[in-house]
Amino acid sequence: MHPILANPRWLSLYVLGWVPVGVVLAAGLGRDVGWVTATMFVLPLTLVHSFFGLSSWYVCRAFPITGGLATWRAALTHLAAATMTSAVWVAIAGPWASGLDSFFGGSGATQLFLEQRPMLALVGGLLFLVAAALHYLLMAFEDMQTAERQAIELHLLARDAELKALRTQIDPHFLFNSLHSVSALTCPTRRRRAECVFCSRISFVTPFGSEPARPSRSQTNSRWPSGI
16 A cells, blocks of 8 residues: 555645645646636646556556666656556546536636646646656665665674674683682681682672672581681
């Protein structure tokens, strides 16, 4: 499904963005019949064409521009789609002009349609091609964002792999023996040395940030004979 059709807010903004286009077309095509008639005729047709322009997204997805023969194939496909879209748009414009004349009693919409029919066909095709070009730009922007996101994810995975590799290189026995040697060198007495060794072992196996338990007198006395 088209991403604009899936989001009501985006769809509203997209349709509103076509209103200035319809106003400009009405000003350019309706010089002979009056501003009101030209606006009533051209503006609704422009809003209808905005949904025709959304169909170019599917053509862009089916025929991406990758260079070489694919580019020419995409260009020919878009030209054919623009021609068909313009023909359908002009076919809708005829009954719409007749309906305006019937409802408002000869507003001049049919005269405007007959005089500007070739220009309407040309404008309809050009608007479809412009919509296709904008869709290609949006697709390129999405691909760029996807590539950046994948690069960030790969960087994070590589950093995690490096950290795991460094953790596996640390020998627990070597670290334990180092703590034991440091404790033995820094404690002044043998009883105090037993407490240091006990604490170093406990701090090695307890999680980081937790408070290691201190040995009781019975634990240190069981390690070293009394009277030392």
